[in-house]
Structures are given as C-alpha cells and as structure tokens.
Amino acid sequence: MRLILLGPPGAGKGTQAKSIINEYKIPHISTGDIFRKNIKEGTPLGKKAKDFIDKGLLVPDELVVDLVKSRLDEDDCENGFLLDGFPRTLVQATALEEVLGDSMKLDYVINIEVKKELLVDRITGRRMCKDCGAAFHVSFNPPKKESVCDLCDGELYQRKDDTVETVASRIDVYLNETMPLVDFYTKKDILLNVDGEQEISKVFEDIKKALGSEE
Ligand code: AP5
Numbered sequence: 364m365r366l367i368l369l370g371p372p373g374a375g376k377g378t379q380a381k382s383i384i385n386e387y388k389i390p391h392i393s394t395g396d397i398f399r400k401n402i403k404e405g406t407p408l409g410k411k412a413k414d415f416i417d418k419g420l421l422v423p424d425e426l427v428v429d430l431v432k433s434r435l436d437e438d439d440c441e442n443g444f445l446l447d448g449f450p451r452t453l454v455q456a457t458a459l460e461e462v463l464g465d466s467m468k469l470d471y472v473i474n475i476e477v478k479k480e481l482l483v484d485r486i487t488g489r490r491m492c493k494d495c496g497a498a499f500h501v502s503f504n505p506p507k508k509e510s511v512c513d514l515c516d517g518e519l520y521q522r523k524d525d526t527v528e529t530v531a532s533r534i535d536v537y538l539n540e541t542m543p544l545v546d547f548y549t550k551k552d553i554l555l556n557v558d559g560e561q562e563i564s565k566v567f568e569d570i571k572k573a574l575g576s577e578e
C-alpha cells in the first residue's frame with residue numbers, strides 16, 4: 364500500500380504512523396525525522412535544513428524532493444510506503460507524481476483533521492524519543508515511566524521547534540502551503556478524511572476502517 368499522511372503540525376501523523384506501519388508492514392518515511400537525524404549527526408543536509416526548521420519554516424522544495432526520491436528508491440519501498448510530512452507543497456506533490464510514475468500510483472492520502480485551537484497544547488506538551496522517534500504527551504499520552512520511551516527505553520526530549528512561537532509559524536505555513544493539497548488529492552479521489560480529535564486508538568480504528576472499506 365502506498366500512503367500519505369496529511370494534516371497540520373500536531374495532528375498525530377507520527378503517532379498514527381507507528382500503528383499503521385505495524386498493521387500494513389510498510390516503511391515509515393518521515394521527512395521531519397530524517398532532517399532531525401541529519402541535524403543531530405551534523406551532515407551537510409542537516410546544516411542546510413536547521414535554520415528553516417528552527418524557525419518553523421519549510422525546508423526548500425529541491426532539498427526535500429531529492430531526499431525523498433532517493434529514499435523511495437530503496438528496496439524496502441518496493442511493496443509500499445507511508446509518507447509522513449511529505450509532500451507539503453504543490454511543487455512537492457507534483458514532483459512525487461513524477462517520481463512514482465504510472466506504475467507506482469498512490470493508493471490513499473489519509474488526512475488527519477484537528478482544529479487549530481488544539482494544536483498548540485498538543486505540540487508544546489509533546490515529548491519525543493531520542494532513539495526511535497516515538498511521540499508522547501505529558502498529559503494526553505504520558506509514557507509509563509517519566510522521560511523514558513515505552514517502546515525502546517530511549518530518553519525523551521522536547522523538540523526545539525515545539526515552542527509556542529514556532530508552532531504559530533508552523534500552523535501558518537501549513538494553512539498557506541500545505542492545505543491546498545487537500546483539494547489536490549480530493550480531485551484525484553484518493554483523500555480519506557479522519558477525525559483526529561478523538562482518542563489515539565479511536566483515530567487508528569477509523570484509519571483502518573477507511574482503508575479497509577476502500578479495498
Ligand atoms: P515534522 O516533523 O513533519 O513536523 P510537523 O508536520 O510540524 O508535524 P509534527 O511532527 O509536529 O506533528 P504530528 O502530526 O507528527 O503529531 P504527533 O503524532 O507527534 O516537520 C518538522 C519540520 O521539518 C517542518 O516544520 C519543516 O521545517 C521541515 N520539513 C519536514 N518535512 C518537510 C517537507 N516535506 N518540506 C519542507 N520542510 C519539511 O502528535 C503531536 C502530539 O500530540 C504528541 O505529543 C502526541 O502524543 C499527541 N497526540 C497525538 N494524537 C493525539 C490524539 N488523538 N489526542 C491527543 N493527543 C494526541
């Protein structure tokens with residue numbers, strides 16, 4: 364299955380991705396996670412991306428498209444993939460179509476809908492695992508042991524772009540640059556809307572149902 368996860372920052376893309384890849388046995392490709400890894404390792408790509416990310420702006424399209432192109436070329440993507448946080452602009456969406464061509468068409472775009480008012484609390488209370496990237500929340504989804512990842516025992520940290528100020532800019536960027544993709548994929552008849560304001564497990568149930576009923 365070839366899937367995209369769409370939705371504003373804090374909608375729960377990363378959270379749902381963990382369950383989706385388990386269920387459908389496809390690799391999780393999060394451009395945000397790839398950038399954070401590169402920043403941590405101090406690679407040239409990480410150095411180019413860091414300032415944009417810290418300010419809550421998008422990394423330039425050409426950097427992102429090249430990165431995803433080479434990732435999709437890897438063997439584990441042969442039977443499908445879950446893209447999380449890509450595409451985020453119409454330019455990226457069009458480039459993705461070219462990369463995939465006619466033989467690897469996208470199956471569905473899962474659009475996780477959450478209203479703006481809920482996003483700031485979700486993001487500022489988030490804690491991420493340093494090792495596996497799992498997301499927790501101090502109130503909504505606390506880890507069993509404080510500051511320790513339930514999945515891999517890794518240490519939890521707060522992302523540098525998870526401040527009130529940066530979140531505001533990320534939400535603006537989403538509304539201006541990424542929202543048009545909802546229309547783009549609706550027209551292609553592959554958009555599945557999911558109510559992301561429910562409990563985490565209920566959101567996943569709805570995703571499974573939406574995908575199942577389309578098969
Ligand atoms: P990225 O890492 O993709 O960040 P994002 O899109 O802003 O999304 P988030 O990761 O913040 O949110 P999420 O939807 O994954 O939510 P999560 O599941 O963690 O990108 C970061 C930056 O990289 C961008 O700003 C940009 O600079 C750059 N970048 C990345 N891709 C790019 C691209 N294609 N082009 C250009 N630049 C790019 O959940 C959030 C919190 O809510 C957690 O604490 C979680 O526990 C909690 N939560 C989740 N679900 C629920 C629920 N149902 N109820 C209550 N709480 C919940």
Ligand code: MG
Nearest residue numbers: 376377378395
């Ligand atoms: Mg994420």
Ligand code: ZN
Nearest residue numbers: 492495512515
């Ligand atoms: Zn972990």
